[in-house]
Amino acid sequence: MDRKIEKKKWNTKRIMTIAGIAAVVILVGGSILFTSGKSKLNVDTERITISEITKGPFQEFIPVNGVVMPITTIYLDAIEGGRVEQKFVEDGAEMKKGQPIMKLANTDLELSLANQETAVFNVLTQMQISRDNAQQNTIGKLNQMADVDNALKESERVYKLDKHLYEQKAIGLQEFQKAQNDFTYQVRRKKLNLQILSQDTASTKVQAAQMKESYAHMKSTLELMRRKVGDLIVRAPIDGQLTSMDAEVGQNKKQGERLGQIDVLSGYKVRVDIDEHYITRIFNGLMGDFTLGDKTYKLKITKIFTQVTNGRFQVDMQFVGQVPTTIRRGQTLQIRLALSDQIQAVLVPKGGFYQQTGGNWIFKLSEDGKTAYRVDIQLGLQSPDYYQVLQGLKPGDKVVTSGYDNYGDMQELVLKK
Template identity: 20%
Template sequence: MDIQRTDFTKKKRRLRWFVGGAVTLALGVLVFAFAKDPGIPRVERDSLWLGTVERGDLLLEVRGPGLLLPSQARWIAAETTAWVDRILLKPGAPVEADSVILELTNPEVVEAELAAQSALAAAEAELVAQRMALESQRLDQKASLASVEAEYESARLQTEADGELAARGIISKIQYRRSQLMLDQLKVRLDIERQRSVAFAQTITAQLAAQSARVAQLRGTAELRAGQREGLKVRAAIAGVLQQVPVEEGQQVAAGTNLARVAQTDQLMAQLRIPETRMKDVHLGQEVAVDTRNGVVQGHVVRIDPAVQGGTVLVDVGFDGELPSGVRPDLGVDGIIRVEHLADVLQVGRPAYSQPETEAHLFKLEPDSNIARRVPVRLGRASANRVEVRQGLQAGDVVVLSDLSAWANHDRLRIE
């Protein structure tokens, strides 16, 4: 006799209901997922940098890192080939202009100085002897001229007397004529002696000038050799702080080798590295705010390097006030150059990798939605962290400023 099992029928019915519910739920999930448009990438809001478009004044600034450098610094070089004998001062030591930093040695320099001094002394003695000899010759020439002048004067008086006697008939005219001839001869001799005296004076001057020039040349050589010997004691030349001594005791150095660097640490300037793409906005005299990590100091642009190095241009900044305590050369700083003030312009935070005066594509959040749509935006002039908006956005729009190059092939994003 068969017995009908009602519990088994109930279990089968429940199983069908459970399977049907699961299928319905799965279909609902799929419908919901498709309603959410799975083709739109999802990005977490916390990982993005968002900015709101605003209207107002915009201060154009150019930012660049840099270093504090001494306004006056000097490298001290070796004047001759030598060996480092002793290093008297170490980097960091305060120095005066005549402070000896290190001592060099070179016997040839000392020997050259002695030889130059001897040659100078001999030339000076020769100059004195030549001057005395020429002076003696000048006196002889002067005496000869005086003798001829006396003879000429005597002949002139004799000729005048003979002329009076010849007119009275006391002497013959021939004798008077002889007196005149003698006078004429002495006149020629007198003119020659006078010319010779002038020429001899010029000769004396030329000879003494030549010997004096030789003495001056040897004196210059002697002074050079003395300076080279004195240069074996390397002095600071300016008051300041000794920064570097890139040599060691016993080391041989050639002429021109840098031995020490001295800087005036009480007079510092900032040297900023500005991107070459922003240099068209930078000019001399513009105001600069320099962050020394220990305070912000105001200054102005004093020099712009004409060359480009590694995509940047060096800009020197002079300070208008006192620097904070504790600053020193080679300290890293950040500088902000105030370029221009724009009044009442549409602006937004500067998007990643954006350039001024270009067209960019930014993701703008749709109102009352979590969808961001890519839109073309025309950017204008830019500051260090903000940029002018010329077309494509309005005040109040919210845009993504982060780098979204990973979604360059998508026109929409879902911000969650």
């Protein structure tokens, strides 16, 4: 009797085929999973910093150091060079305007003054002589004019008399013509003398004006020379405190050399050093503040020195409102210089993550807090403590803000306690 043989569904060949396909699928899936960046790393939560995203007032500012200086400083330079002959006060003295500080000796300058005074005296003497001569010359011409007037009057009298006699046939024609010619001569002579006297008067006025101008010029030069000699006594230009005086008796000082300075003690300013990275964002009117004791004081930028030295530039800041009573010249202040107005912003605390990510992404914790995965973010302004978050995070989110040095290209962190 024949028996029906059933065909086996799971033979060896079929099992191996299915196993091969499964292996390929697993391999491809694993490859896709691996290459898609879903790599994980176990991290101990005690070795990382987890921070919460918050929303609150934010103001971009930078910490800078400033040195307290007098509100005004006047530098004392040697207007004229010379040897220090005498010191009237010492460094640190309180000065009044015009009070002498030191005396310099300059023999050449003093000799030049003496020569200039002699030259002015000679010019003045010569001017007096010239003026006397001009006056004598004018007097002589006036006397001559008086003679001409007298001669004219006499010739006119004789002419009129002879004319009458001639008309009466009492004298001859020749005698009458002589009288007429003499009168005509005297008239012309007076006109000529009037012209000469007028020219002499004008010339005398011009000469006198020139001498007066020359004398004024030489006198002005003499006054200038006297001031130059007077500058050998160095005086305080304003009320204040004498500081940084660098002069000893017997020491030679060149013209223009710094001798010291006068500090006005009516107020203070703060000279601040700033990194050149911020030079385009610094302008007059920017505010800053510092804390001294238990109080906060405000400052405002009033002057910017744009010259950059060793990667830094300087600004002057003045106090706004109350000034600390305990502040002293040369004191260093730690100032928070504001670069923006205060706004409400989403904030992430600063941390080492920025060095590896450049602020483009961050590890954000999952809702259960067991893992942290990469998310793209966009940061804006910054302060010493926070970054402003523009995109990618919201208040309440928790992120890993410590450094990412050991994470490589990991896409997810498994947090272990």
